[in-house]
Each structure stands twice: as structure tokens, then as C-alpha cells.
Amino acid sequence: MAIFVNAETKVIVQGLTGGQGKYHGLRNQAYGTQIVGGVTPGKGGTDVDGIPVFNTVAEAVAATGATASFIAVPPKAASAAILEAAAAGIAFIVCITEGIPAQDEAKVFNTLVRQYPNTRLLGPNCPGIISPGKCNIGITAGEIAQLPTATGPNVGIVSRSGTLTYQALYELKQRGIGVSTCVGIGGDPVPGTNFIDCLKEFQADPETHAIILIGEIGGSAEEEAAEFIKANVTKPMSAYIAGVTAPEGKKMGHAGAITSGGKGTAQGKMDALRAAGVKVGLNPTEAGDLMAEIVAAL
Amino acid sequence: MDLFEYQGKQYFARYDIPVSPGDVAYTVDEAVAAAEMAGYPVVVKAQVQVGGRGKAGGIKLADNPDEVRLHAGNILGMDIKGHLVKRVWVEHASDISKEYYASYSLDRGAKKHLLMLSAEGGVEIETVAVENPDAIVLLHIDPVDGLSLDVARDAAVRANIDEEAIDGVADMLVKLYTCFTQGDCDLAEINPLILRPDGGVHALDAKVSLDNNAAFRHPEWDEFRATEELDEREQLARTHDLQYIGLDGTVGIIANGAGLAMSTLDVVNQVGGTAANFLDIGGGANADMMAAALSVINFDENVKSIFINIFGGITRGEEVAKGIVEALSRVDLRAPIVIRLDGTNAQEGRDILANAGIPESKLTSKPTMLEAARAAVAIANGTN
Numbered sequence: 211m212a213i214f215v216n217a218e219t220k221v222i223v224q225g226l227t228g229g230q231g232k233y234h235g236l237r238n239q240a241y242g243t244q245i246v247g248g249v250t251p252g253k254g255g256t257d258v259d260g261i262p263v264f265n266t267v268a269e270a271v272a273a274t275g276a277t278a279s280f281i282a283v284p285p286k287a288a289s290a291a292i293l294e295a296a297a298a299g300i301a302f303i304v305c306i307t308e309g310i311p312a313q314d315e316a317k318v319f320n321t322l323v324r325q326y327p328n329t330r331l332l333g334p335n336c337p338g339i340i341s342p343g344k345c346n347i348g349i350t351a352g353e354i355a356q357l358p359t360a361t362g363p364n365v366g367i368v369s370r371s372g373t374l375t376y377q378a379l380y381e382l383k384q385r386g387i388g389v390s391t392c393v394g395i396g397g398d399p400v401p402g403t404n405f406i407d408c409l410k411e412f413q414a415d416p417e418t419h420a421i422i423l424i425g426e427i428g429g430s431a432e433e434e435a436a437e438f439i440k441a442n443v444t445k446p447m448s449a450y451i452a453g454v455t456a457p458e459g460k461k462m463g464h465a466g467a468i469t470s471g472g473k474g475t476a477q478g479k480m481d482a483l484r485a486a487g488v489k490v491g492l493n494p495t496e497a498g499d500l501m502a503e504i505v506a507a508l
Numbered sequence: 509m510d511l512f513e514y515q516g517k518q519y520f521a522r523y524d525i526p527v528s529p530g531d532v533a534y535t536v537d538e539a540v541a542a543a544e545m546a547g548y549p550v551v552v553k554a555q556v557q558v559g560g561r562g563k564a565g566g567i568k569l570a571d572n573p574d575e576v577r578l579h580a581g582n583i584l585g586m587d588i589k590g591h592l593v594k595r596v597w598v599e600h601a602s603d604i605s606k607e608y609y610a611s612y613s614l615d616r617g618a619k620k621h622l623l624m625l626s627a628e629g630g631v632e633i634e635t636v637a638v639e640n641p642d643a644i645v646l647l648h649i650d651p652v653d654g655l656s657l658d659v660a661r662d663a664a665v666r667a668n669i670d671e672e673a674i675d676g677v678a679d680m681l682v683k684l685y686t687c688f689t690q691g692d693c694d695l696a697e698i699n700p701l702i703l704r705p706d707g708g709v710h711a712l713d714a715k716v717s718l719d720n721n722a723a724f725r726h727p728e729w730d731e732f733r734a735t736e737e738l739d740e741r742e743q744l745a746r747t748h749d750l751q752y753i754g755l756d757g758t759v760g761i762i763a764n765g766a767g768l769a770m771s772t773l774d775v776v777n778q779v780g781g782t783a784a785n786f787l788d789i790g791g792g793a794n795a796d797m798m799a800a801a802l803s804v805i806n807f808d809e810n811v812k813s814i815f816i817n818i819f820g821g822i823t824r825g826e827e828v829a830k831g832i833v834e835a836l837s838r839v840d841l842r843a844p845i846v847i848r849l850d851g852t853n854a855q856e857g858r859d860i861l862a863n864a865g866i867p868e869s870k871l872t873s874k875p876t877m878l879e880a881a882r883a884a885v886a887i888a889n890g891t892n
Contacts, residue, residue, distance in 0.1 A: 286724065311722035312614055313692055316651040319619050324652065337821070351821050351852050371767020376821045376851060377877075397766060399616050426767055429616040452770040455777040456786075457755065476774075493775045495878055 212341035212391040213366065213411035213418070214302055214330065215278065219345050222247040222276040222300075224267065224283055224291045226258050230306075231282035234349050235261070238280070241352040243345050246274040267298035280338070280347045281305040288334060289314045296326040303402070304347045305333035315400040322402065331402025337372040337394035340379075348394065354379045358388035362419045363508040365501060366412040367392040368405055369424035370431070374452060374494060378424050381498030387505050390418040397426065405435035413443050420446045420504050422497060423488070427453030428474045436482035446504045447488040450497035451476045509718045512555045514597040515732050516714025522728075523687035525680060525698075526710035530599025539580035540573050542598035548572060549601040552579045556591035557737070559632070564588045569601060591737075602712060606670055607700035609633050609644075610681060611715075612688040621649040621688070623681065625667040629700035643668075655685040676709035677701070692722030741785065741807055748800035750787060757782025758888040760805035760814040760843065762798070764789050764823045772817045775877055781885030784811045789823075798831025799838060806841050813887035816847040817877055825849050825857025832871070833864045844887055845871045848880035 221238070225231035226248025236259060239245040247262050247270040254265030264270040267279065279295040281288060281303060288307040295303050315334065322329055332339060338348010342355040354376055358364040365387055369375040375394040382389055393408050395401045405423060412418045421443070425432040432451060439447065454476040480490045489504065491497030511519060517527040531542035532555070543550040554566030561567050566588050568579035576598070586593045607630030615622040626644045628636050636643055645667040649655050660681035661674060669677050680701060688696040697715040704710070723729055738746065745752030751766065755773075759781045763769035769788040776783050785808065789797045798816075805814055818828050828849060835841070849857045858873060874880035886892035 285721065309721045311692055311725075312694065312719050313651070313689055313722065316614060316619060316621065320650050320652045349821060354821075354851060369767075371765065371770075373763070373765025373768035373819050373821065374771055375767075376819050377768060377771070380819070380850060399614055400619050424767070426770060431616070434617065450771075452767050452774060454774045455783065456770060456773065457753070492778055493878065494771060495876065 212344055213408065213415050214332070214391065214393070215339055215341050215345040215347065217344040218244070219278050219302070220244045220246045220274060220276040221278045221280055221347055222249055222267065222270045222274065224249045224279055224281045224295065226250060226261065226263060227253050227256070228282060232258055234282060235280065238346050238348070241346040242343070243347060246276050267294050267300065271298045271300065276300070278302040278347065279304070281307060283307060285309040285311070289318050292318050292331060293321060296322055296329040301329060303329060303331045304336070304338050305331065305402070306336060306338060306348055307333070308335040310334050310398070312399050315398060319400050319402060332393065333396045333402060335398045336396030336401070337375050339391065339393050341391045342389050350376065350379070350392070350394070354383055355392060356383040356386065356388050358390050358417060362388070362417065363505050364388040364390040364417055364419055365505065366390045366408070366415065366418040366421045367424070368408040368412070368421070369394050370397050370426050371424060371452060374424045377494045378422055378497070381494055382501065385498060385502045387501065390415060399429065405431055406438045409435060409438055409443055413445060418445065419508055420501065422501055423447060423449040423483070424494070424497070425449065425451045425479055427451070427456050427476050430474065432479035433482045436486040436488070439483070439488060440486040446508070448491060448497045448500040448504060449483050449488045450491045450494050451479045454492070509720055509729070509732060509736060510557050511714070511716040511718065511732055512557060512735065513553065513714050514555055514595070515735070516716035517711065519691060519716055520687060520711055520714055523683050523691060525683045525687060526708070527714070528599040528602055528710065528712065530597055532595055532597055533580065534595050536577050536580045536584065539596055539598050540576050543570065543573065543576045546598060546600040550576065550598050551601045552576060552583060553597045553599070554583045554586060554588060554593040555595045555597055556588050556593055558589045558591050561588060566593065602702060602710070603705050604702045605705050606673065606703040608669060608673075608677065608703070609636070609699045610684060610701050611695065611697035611699070612685060612693070613695045615648060618648055621651055623647040623649060623655070623663060623685070625663050625681070627668045627670070633699060649685070651689070654689070655682060657682055670703060672707050673703040673709055676703070676707070680709055692719045692726060693717060694719050741804060744807055745787070745804045748804065750789060750797070750801055750804060752804060753786040754808070755783050755785050756810070757784045758810050758812040759884050760784045760808060760811040761817070762787050762789060762801045762805065762814065763817040764819065768817060768819055772815065772877070772881070775881040776815065776885060779878070779882050779885050781881070781888055784808050794827045795831035795834055798828055799835040802832070802835040802841065803839055806839055811843050813843050813884045814841070814845045815880060815884035816845055817880065818847070818849050818851070820849070820851030820854060823852065825851065825853040825855070826860055829857035829860035832861065833866070836866060836870065841870070844869060846874060846880050846884040846887070847871065848874050848877050
């Protein structure tokens with residue numbers, strides 16, 4: 211078991227003929243992911259290292275039976291690519307594109323909710339998802355993810371930041387702790403999938419025994435997650451929030467990472483998570499140590 | 509990107525939002541010329557991106573050219589909360605019957621646009637929110653539907669906007685929403701939005717923050733960018749396309765990825781140090797980027813040590829190492845480097861650094877983020 215994806219997930223890559231799409235698409239394939247096709251308008255009928263390329267997502271779906279799409283196209287084209295995938299019946303979309311205007315993201319998100327309620331969007335501006343040994347969609351280096359064991363305990367990871375997602379995977383690997391699924395939800399203001407969506411799935415997933423949450427300053431997603439955890443999550447958790455020392459009012463690289471008027475601060479988020487029973491580390495290593503303690507007690 | 513008031517008003521004007529006639533002035537003579545054009549009496553307003561201008565003496569009324577000279581002369585060059593006043597906005601002084609408040613932003617929790625409207629404008633909206641929350645109407649707008657004049661009118665009625673101002677305010681709300689959405693604003697705020705004795709309404713102030721991600725479809729933003737107040741370090745970083753924010757500490761920071769960079773600041777802070785900056789060299793950092801990042805850090809005179817924290821995903825360890833070796837051959841770094849290199853091809857990178865003949869006084873390698881932070885802070889604090 212894993213969440214959102216598994217070994218059977220068939221994936222197409224929108225933008226497979228571009229630099230990023232090709233590099234990561236082939237890496238995902240080499241990891242064992244079923245990359246069954248690519249989509250680039252005007253390049254239908256060609257192939258990338260034997261992977262067939264189609265002009266539209268609809269054609270790719272008809273020919274391959276894909277249910278997931280990996281979008282690696284520039285910001286200007288990303289919104290249209292997401293909506294095209296949804297319209298073609300793709301159930302799970304991973305969009306790694308960074309730099310999509312917030313107005314476009316808000317419009318796309320609300321369009322998906324209303325017109326394509328059965329489509330889940332992960333991202334944009336996210337590292338993707340990896341279910342170690344089964345499926346890797348996105349830019350995570352697969353070798354840093356520890357394989358889950360049949361008997362567990364295995365840990366689920368959900369994170370807003372790309373490199374901190376790797377750091378979390380690495381902390382667990384160092385300690386020999388298996389990972390069920392690792393989801394990078396991305397650092398943008400309007401993520402398609404949020405902490406709560408992932409926590410729900412992890413709570414229901416029999417292969418996940420504990421959960422690490424990596425948050426950062428800005429917005430109120432961690433506070434909302436804390437409320438949800440209090441009421442719904444019985445699996446033990448550790449967490450880390452990046453940006454304790456961030457100056458107010460400055461965008462810290464991620465468009466979503468900004469604290470203003472004392473709202474969205476790391477301290478407020480840590481307090482909320484602690485109040486929900488989550489063990490909060492002051493750096494990624496500490497969150498890893500806390501998880502090792504949790505796992506040892508399971 | 510935050511706009512100055514005068515830029516915000518110019519931006520509003522593009523969307524037919526009425527503002528007072530006026531002009532921006534960099535000198536006393538220009539201020540007088542702007543006043544003649546706007547028509548007396550005028551208001552001379554300091555252009556700084558910080559609140560409390562009025563209390564600091566940065567907003568003055570003037571009835572004639574002599575008064576404009578006096579006030580503009582005083583205000584230009586004034587320091588308001590650490591912000592140097594380089595320009596003033598001179599506009600015709602408006603007669604005010606009522607002051608309202610209106611703004612649009614994105615409610616990230618609801619993932620919808622949020623209109624905030626109040627009949628109690630002219631004061632900090634945060635204060636109204638605390639003291640009299642019922643005086644603020646909050647309206648969520650689905651970005652797919654947009655905002656109709658009827659819905660705007662209804663909001664104005666619910667906010668207890670005066671009867672004679674309802675039509676004008678509703679019209680303003682629709683125009684401001686267009687500015688917010690088509691103009692790609694993170695925030696579009698009017699405080700105060702005024703009702704004049706003649707029954708007209710217009711924007712007396714403008715607070716606009718633009719979404720940098722949308723710059724590609726707004727060539728008209730170039731002129732705003734030119735006046736953006738960046739310190740020299742930030743200017744240099746921008747020319748290299750690096751995500752850099754200048755801070756006041758002594759440990760220069762380079763990390764790949766925004767989250768890891770933030771986390772690096774945190775760890776430095778936890779072990780008793782202070783960060784000189786936030787610098788994200790990005791996911792696909794290569795040798796050139798690393799060399800550029802080091803040259804930006806080197807520009808900062810406060811830097812006593814440099815902490816390079818790399819977790820290779822897309823970024824490859826050997827590329828990072830090559831960049832450091834190259835940078836060391838190009839620039840004479842003012843401070844020693846402490847590096848933590850992990851992830852993709854980390855061992856290759858460590859080997860390159862170890863075999864490059866760099867003395868330990870210039871570069872040390874540590875296996876974990878925490879140990880590297882301790883070493884960098886010890887150097888910066890002189891406790892090593």
C-alpha cells in the first residue's frame with residue numbers, strides 16, 4: 211500500500227520532449243515508474259528513448275490507459291496543461307512547474323474543484339511524490355528514499371519544501387527507517403493538495419505507521435493541519451517548521467513563504483502542532499531523532 | 509514587489525480607478541511644478557514603503573508655492589523609520605466627507621479571493637478588525653466567477669456605506685477587482701477610499717503589491733522594478749538571478765532550495781550565530797551559480813564565515829565542488845567556508861574539494877548540517 215500512487219500507476223509526462231521533462235521523466239522510468247507516454251503538441255508520433263509522444267493528453271490516455279500525469283512545462287503553459295490533463299480524465303496530476311502566477315493558480319484550483327472533482331492536483335512548484343520501490347513521479351532522487359518493510363514500522367512524509375523533503379528522506383534513511391510514501395505538496399500559495407489531504411490518506415493507509423510533517427512559514431496550512439490532527443490522526447507524528455528566524459514581510463524564496471503582521475510565523479505553527487500532540491523538532495535532524503524515538507516505541 | 513503610493517495610483521489609473529490629480533517629484537522645483545499642475549491646495553506626501561508617514565511629518569498641506577517649497581524641502585531627504593525619502597507625491601487636496609476602506613487579497617485557507625470592505629476607513633484596518641470586527645464585511649469571491657456589479661453593490665450596502673456613495677463604491681469595487689486580477693496583484697488596497705461633498709468617490713491612498721511570478725505578462729512593470737529599493741547586495745544578486753535577501757548577521761549562507769535555506773538560517777540561529785543573508789541557489793545549481801553566489805556573499809563586509817549547505821537532488825555534488833574551487837581561484841574570499849555536502853554525487857564533490865589543495869583555513873567540510881553550523885558560527889563569533 212502507498213498513498214495516491216502504487217506500482218501499477220501508469221504515468222504520462224507533459225513536456226517529455228523538453229529539458230526538464232526528459233531528464234526527470236527518464237530518471238523516474240529508470241527508478242521503475244511506469245512512464246507510458248509523453249505529450250508535446252506538434253511532436254505526436256515521435257518518441258523519447260522509446261517512450262511514445264502524443265499531441266494531446268486525450269490521445270495519450272486513449273493509447274496508454276494512463277491515470278497519472280507528470281507536468282514539466284514552463285509557467286506560461288502550466289495552467290492549460292493542468293486543465294487539459296483533467297479534461298482528459300487524468301485522476302492524479304503532479305505539476306513541478308515553479309513560477310506560476312498566483313491568479314492562475316487560484317483559477318485552476320477552483321476550476322478543478324468545480325468541474326473535475328475526481329482529479330487530484332499535486333503542486334505546482336513541488337518535488338513530486340515517491341512511494342519507495344513502487345513509483346516515483348517528479349524530481350526526487352530515488353536512491354535517498356529508504357524502502358518500506360512488509361511488517362513496518364514505516365513512515366509517511368508530507369512536506370511543503372523540496373530540499374527539506376529530501377532532507378527528511380535522508381534523515382530516515384540514515385536511521386534505517388522505511389518510508390511508505392513521501393509527498394511534496396509544494397511551497398506556492400494555492401497548492402492543489404494540502405497537508406490535510408495527505409494526512410487523511412496516511413491515517414487510512416495500513417502500511418503507514420507514523421508521519422513526519424515538514425512545514426514552513428506563511429499562510430495557515432500548518433495550523434489547519436494541527437486542528438485536523440487533533441480530531442482525526444491517531445498515528446504518532448513528528449514535525450519541523452522552517453523559517454523560525456525569517457524576517458517579517460520578506461518572501462523567503464517560495465512565493466508562499468512570507469510572514470506578515472505576526473501571522474504565519476514558525477512559532478505559532480509549532481505551538482499549534484505541539485498542542486495537537488505532534489513532537490516538534492527545531493531542525494530536520496531533531497525531527498528525524500524524534501521520529502526514531504517514535505518508531506522505536508511502536 | 510511592493511509599489512510606492514504614487515506607483516499604486518498610476519497603476520489604479522490604468523484600470524480607471526479615480527485618483528487625485530498629481531505628480532511625483534524628486535526635487536523642490538519639481539514639487540512646485542506638480543502643485544501648479546494639480547491645483548492648490550495640495551498635499552505633499554513622502555513616498556516610502558512604511559506606515560506612519562503622517563505622524564513622522566511626511567504628509568503636509570500646502571496652499572501656495574512657498575509652502576510647497578518649505579514642505580517638499582523638509583520632507584525630501586527625511587528619514588522615516590529607516591527609510592530615506594527620495595521622492596514626494598504632490599496631489600490636489602481633496603474635500604473629504606467620509607473615509608472608507610477596501611482591499612482584495614488571496615485567502616490562502618479558502619483558496620478564494622477575499623474582499624474586505626468597511627465604512628470605517630482612514631485608520632489601520634487591523635485596528636478596526638480588533639476593536640469593531642462587525643464593521644468589516646468579508647466577501648469571498650470564486651476566481652472562476654469573478655465579481656459582478658450587483659454583488660459589489662450588495663457588499664457596499666452590508667458594509668453600511670452611505671446611501672449617496674453606494675453606486676460609486678460598487679463601481680470602484682468592480683474596477684479594483686479587475687486591477688487585482690488582471691493586474692496580477694497580491695494585494696490591492698485603498699485606505700482611505702473617500703466620499704467627497706460633491707458625491708463622488710475616489711482613492712486617496714494606494715497600497716499595491718505585485719506578484720513577481722506574473723512579471724512575464726506585464727512589461728509595464730519594468731519602470732516599477734527600476735525604483736525598487738534593494739540594497740547593493742540584493743542588486744548584485746539580482747543580476748545573477750539568485751534568490752537573495754540581505755540580513756544583518758555575520759554568517760553568510762548559501763543553500764539549495766528555499767526550504768533548506770530557511771532551515772539553514774534556523775540552525776545557525778539555534779547554535780548562537782546570526783545569518784548575514786538568505787540565499788537560495790536553486791534546484792539545478794551548477795558551478796557558475798555557486799561562483800556567483802560566493803561573489804555576492806563576498807560583497808558583504810559583515811560576513812565572517814560562509815556556510816554552504818547543499819543537499820543534492822537535481823543539484824550534483826561535483827558541480828557544487830567545482831564551483832567552489834573555481835570561485836576560490838577567481839575571488840579572494842573575505843571569510844572561510846564551512847561546507848556540508850550531501851545527496852547526489854556528494855562523495856565525488858567531497859573528493860574534488862579534498863584534492864584541490866585548498867588550505868583548511870579557507871575551507872572545512874562537515875558531515876551534517878548541525879556540525880557545519882556549529883563550525884561556521886564558531887568562526888564568525890571568534891570562538892573556534
